[in-house]
Structure formats: C-alpha cells, structure tokens
Amino acid sequence: MSQRTLPRLLQSPAVLLLLVWMLVPLGMTLYFSFIRYVLNSLRRPEWTSPSLSNWRGLGNYEFVLNSKDFWFAVQNSIFIVCSILFATVILGILIAVLINKTFPGQGIVRVLLISPFFVMPAVNAVLWINMILDPVLGLNGLAVGGINSLVEGLRDAPLVGWFFSMWPEFEPISFRATQTSAYAVIMMVTWQWTPFAVLIFMTSLQSEDQQQKEAAILDGASTWSQFRFLTLPHLGRPIAIVVMIQAIFHLSLYAEIEIVSRGNGNKNLPYLIGEFANNNIGAASATGIFAVILANIVAIFLLRMIGKTLME
Amino acid sequence: MAIVAPPSRFSKYGRPVLAWAVGLLFFFPIFWMILTSFKSDADAVKPEYLFVFQPTLENYLNMTENYDYWRFAKNSVITAVSATIFTLFVGIPCAYAMAFNPSKATKDVLMWMLSTKMLPAAAVLYPMTFLTKSLGLFDTHFLVIMVLSLINLPIVVWMLFTYFKEIPKDIIEAGQMDGVNTWGEFKEILVPLAWGGIVSTALLCFIFCWNEAYWTVRLTTTEAATLSKLIEGNRAPEGLFFGRLSAVSAAAVGPIVVLGWFCQKQLVQGLTFGAVK
C-alpha cells in the first residue's frame, strides 16, 4: 500500500538536498586535503588545478600541524569560545534569576535585553569596534579623554590639587592589536549571546517546580540554598545545551574576526582557512577537516542530549 | 497555593532598579547607534555633542548615494524572503511526514539533519567557491537563496516537526474516521492547527537568513550582495563616517530587531531544537 511510499516521497526533497549539500563540498574538501593544490604557482603550474597525480598523502596535514599559525588559531579559537561561554553562562544565569520574578516593566526589560541577539553580526562588529571601542573617537576614547581632562582640571584645584597631580595620564586601550582585538571579539559576542542564554534560562526557570520550592521554604531553606540545591540543578541541562550550541556557533565565528582583526594577526580557525584559501587550497582543506573534527567533538554530545528528548 | 513571604527590600526596590539597569545597559549599544545615526559625521566624534546635538536626517536621506543602501537591502529582502518560502516549501511536507508517519529511521534522519547544521561552514569554503564559480552561480541570487535555504532547512524541519507533534494524534484519527484524505488532512486540520508554529518558524528563518554573514560575504561581490556584505565592506571608517555608518547599520538591523521581539518564545525552541521547554 501507499502507506509507506507517500511519507518517503514527502521527505525526499529535503533529505536529498541536504545530502548533496553535505556530501559534495565535504567530499571535495577531503579530496583537496590529500593533494597538492595551490592557486598560484609559477614554478609548478601543474599544482594549480586539482588532480590525483598531485597526491600528497598526509602532507597537507603535516604542513598544517607544523605551522605556527594553525596552533595559534586553534588556541585562539578555544580561548575565544571558552571566554564567551564562561561570560554568557554566568551573566545569563544572574540576569535570568534577576528578571524572572515580576517587577514593573518586566516586559520592556525583556525586550531591551533580547534585542542584541537580532543584530546582524556584521553590524555588531562595526558598531563595537568603531563607535564604542575606538581608542580615539569611540566611547572608549571619549571616556578616557574625559577622565583625563577632569583630572587635568583638578590638578590646579586648592587642597586636593597635589593629590590629582600625582595621577598619570590615562591611555585608552586600543582594541585593534592582535591580542586586544580578541578581547573585543569576546566582548561583542558576549553582548550578543548573553540574551540567548538569558532567554533559555528564563524559559527553564519558568518550568521549575513551584511546589518543590514551597516545600523547601516550609523546610526552612534560605534563598541561597534554594538557588544552590533546587534552581541550579534544574538549570544543569539548559546550561549544557547553551554551552554546546554556542560552542558550535562560535567555533565558526567569522564576520566579527574578519571585521575586527583583519590584517592584525589575530585569527581563529575559520579565518585561517580563509587565509589559506587565498592560495594554498590543500592546507585550507586540511585545516577544514580539523575544524570539522573539533566541531564534531562538541556536536556528538549535543546530539546525544537532544536525541534523548526527541521522541518524548 | 502560593506561600506569601514578606517582600524583602531587595525584591521591592533593588530588583526593579537592577533589572532596568541591566536591560538599559544591554540596549545601550543599539541606542548609541541610533543616536549617532542622527548626528552629522563631524558631530558624531566630538565629545561636546555626546548627548546634546543638532539632530539631522541627512544620514538617512543620503544612504543611497553614500552606500547604495537600497540595492543591498533589495538583495537582502529578495534572498531572505525567497529562501524562507523555499525552505518552508521543502520543510513542511518533510516535517509532516516525520511527525505523523514516523518510521524507525525518522529519529536518525532528524539527528543527521541537525548534524549538517553543525558542520563548520569554513571547512567547505574553497569547494563552495570553486563549485559556484565553475557552475557560473557565484554572486547570483539563486546561489544565495539556495545556500540560505540549505543552512536553515534543518532548523525549519526541526521546529515544524515539534509543532506538528504537539497536535494530538486523536484529532488526526478523528479526521480519518470522518473521511478526510491526505490533502484534506493537511489543509483542514494540520495547517490551521499549526498555523502559529508555521508563522513563527517562517519569521525565525527569515531573521536567520537576513543576518547570515559567512556565505553572503564569501560568495557574493556585487550582484547578489546583501546588507551583511555592505556593512562588512565598510568595516573601518576610522571615525570619518560614524554618522552615516550608524544610519545604514540601524536601517539594516532595525526591522529585524523588531521582528525578533515577536518571536522570542519560538527562538528558544528553534535554537535548542526543542531540548529546552
């Protein structure tokens, strides 16, 4: 009977599209990662087009593993991702607990809080690195300049003047250097993704068992112990999910790095791949395979967790 | 029955004040961008005009000649709308079949779909560039639409699946007893019942398409370039054009942020694949 065919027919476009989308480019990446393939080579023109005769085995992987850039990018990727995760989870829990109880204007505060999440990443980066963090013209520069001129003015003041004359002139931090631009990226992504964490934790807090809380109050539990022994364990699962979903998103962070760090040496894996892809496709592909492996480590845990709730 | 505890001083005054402070702090960068967009480029970098200044609309009025804004905006609308429609067109039948005629493989197929979403895009950067260039698709609307559709298809199928699954099986069976055929079941029962879910899925898909900033930046140059590409291309104005850059940025994100307010709830479900309820 058609009872099995129709469902299959309905699913097949989506499945086939995704299958092609996944297999073809990934297969090509895998293939390119095993051959010598560079876009510009005057010396060896045969390397400029993909061919099996340029087989290099694990050579590209060796090249990538021996490159300083790769290890820097891996390290930096992990540093950026972990910092963002740490900041968003802590901030997310604090803010979610703060605004979960009703207070005047709760709805508006929610709307204000969630807004950063919908800002497109390119705008986020341009906004932060220029209007806010620029050391001269951004708020960063203006604020430091303001403090300096205030201190300057107070130096001639009677009585306290001697005190302020001992103060140094403050230097605004520039967020365009290699390392500081990573901080800038962490800041802007944290700003964008904390709302996501808040939203998820709030959703989860609302499903917390109120009777359990009331029982705890009757048992004489303090606010802190209620949080520590009831709320925090209840949030365990959402925390894990926030961490894993963000890890997957942020491992492929691109627009922010591209806008903030272009040319200053700061890079993460996707950015490094982009750099390699300007010429050395073999290396770009090998790096890509490493990125896939890294993402899969997280994805396996996440998928397992999702799978458990799926068919309930 | 709720236990009425005497309200502490914190919950009466501290909580609202702190909560509002946090809310305003998070909104501040957006507020700042909007504020700056009403300053002239020269005023925007002067400390004396931080909050008090002569507001001007020139940045918005000149968006076309400064940035060719509308061309990019048009591309964003075309690609995001088409991609959303196409994704729903492919995703709804798929989710429908999975929710109401699940087989043993359904769960695995769903998980596999999600796993495609988790592949880092950068890993296939060169093959995509290579393929699209050799097929003559580079920098075309068609390509952007297809790519946006494919990266959002797993989330769309997933969200629709969870909405469809919430429809009680009894109602579908009642329909079968009452003599509906497959199309009737779809039209008379399923779509009306899941309408809210379908709309919010579409909204969310549209938002994701609009904000996408990897493929739209890497696979376009001019013809199909979207707002992400426009902003990315004007990344470092060195303080010269803060006013006009703010205006074009605000114009690029404003509508989406407002749309986002309407689907906060669905966002949680969409982004956590139903794992947090």
Added chain:
Amino acid sequence: MGRIVLDKVSKKFGDVEVIPPLDLTIEDGEFAVFVGPSGCGKSTLLRMIAGLEDLTSGDIEIDGENVTQVPPSKRGLAMVFQSYALYPHMSVRKNIAFPLRMEGMPQAEIDKKVEAAAESLNLNDYLERKPAALSGGQRQRVAIGRAIVRNPSGFLFDEPLSNLDAALRVGMRLEISEMHERMQTTMIYVTHDQVEAMTMADKIVVLRAGVIEQVGSPLDLYRAPRNKFVAGFIGSPKMNFIEGEEAAKHGAHTIGVRPEHIEVSASSGAWKGVVSVSEHLGSDSFFHVHDTGLAETITVRAGGEVGFRHGDTIHLTPRDDVIHKFDSSGLRFE
C-alpha cells in the same frame, strides 16, 4: 444494520504479540463492552475495528462484508475518542458538520442534520462556540454529535467517560444508555471500569493480555465467572479468594466468596477476625477483616446500620449456595 464479526484477528507490535488470534461476534444492535485492566489490548482491538490500526492477520466483517482493507471512514462506523478529539479551530457547528462536509453533502442538508443532532444533545446554545469554551461534558456531547450525524451502522467509544468527574460520568452513562435504547444501533464501548460495563452492556467481553477471558451478559459474568480473573474483575468490592484447608472442605483449590455474600455477627459464625478498617457509606458498610487465618484480608459488605469499628472482633458466615469453586489452574467448576 451493524453486525460485526472478528475472524482470527491478531495484532503484533514488532515482535510483541498484543492480541493473539481471536474470534468475536457482535450482533446487530447490541451494546458490547470491552473491559479489562489497562494494557489488556481492548483499545487496540477497538482501533482495529475502526480501521485506525492494521491487522497483523485475520479478517473483520461488517454486515457480511469483509472490511479488513477498507479505510476507516468507509466502514460506516463512528468513533468517540477518550480525549474527544474535537477540532479546536472549528466551532461546534463546524465540528459536527465536518464528516458530512467531507462526504460532500449539500450545505442545506448538513445544516438540517447538525441542527437535529444539536437539538437531541442540548447543544443549540453552543453551536457557534469553539471547543475550548466548553465544559468537559459539553465537549463529550459534541463528540457524540459528530458521531451521530453520520448515521453510522455502529458506534465505537474509547473510554469516553474517563476524563469526566464522577457526577458527570453517571449522567453521561445514562445518556449513552438512553441513546442506545432509542437508536438500537450497534455500540462497542471500551472501558476499564467494571461498573460502566455492568450497567451499560448487553454483552461484556472481558480481556486480559489480548485474550478474551469470557463473553456474556453482565449477570452471567457475575453469577458464573469462568475463572478467577473474571471473578475478581467483575463485582465491587472484589471477590474474596480463600485457599488451603477452608477451600479443601469444599473440594476446591480456591474458593471465592463475594463480600455481599457473607453475613456478619458479633457473637457467632463460621469464621472469626478483627476489623481493621470500616467504611460506612450510609446505605452500606464495608469491613476489612484481618486475622481470620484464611486470607490476608476478607472484605465484607453489610447493611448501613451495622456499626462495627476498628479493633472489634467479628464473626463471618459465607452463604453456602453462592460459594464459587476454582481448581488449581484458576478455572471455575460446579
């Protein structure tokens, strides 16, 4: 019209056989109740008759016609679901009209039929409301209305009263019984509540683990249960089972005595025990008696005026003519 015959019908879910091959005939106009503990396969059986569940083997005939491969809506049966399964996005009127609209009936005729059904079910005032705005009992009526308008040759009820509160349940029970008296249409009713089974059925089908334990009229089942399972399932409070010496006196492995067939006395009787819990309902009193040396608890039903309390010593005498005797395999014998 509506004679339903199940011929060696069986059902497997994967490797698990939930219903071994089974034969059953439900006569035209009969009110049949499938009863059994949860998980006994009664709902599955009903859904197989409805066509919502495929058969693993066997055939179903309705009025002599094999309908095994016929889709649900073409079998001429209407079903009332436990959850009522009303279409939440449609008004009551549209809900009731839906099956007729699917048949392609002209609108005027639909309106007439819907009005008539609403009239008979007291739903006239609610026709334009959505199901969410109705009480549980009203939703139940709408579900029945949606079944009635199709003028089916048989009604299927899947635990229709289990979502209602106790008072409404009694009322709806009467309404459904009245409906059956009036329409004389075949009805199959699934429940786990033996009271519903006893009060409504012409024919009770007792199921356990997919196997029919006994088929018969309510009083047949009460008076002559085929085995210990049926004996324990039909009747409330449950029959007392006594093994050992006392049973051997009657030449049986186990004897069963219904609580209402035991006489109580403060002074003398065949058995003796201590009241552990006494429940006074006004019309009746139930005593749960311990320390009889026969079984852990013997339950006794006496008149409302009998006033033993916790801790009282009490004497019990079973009525000899209604003692049920079971052999070691649990089958009843005379």
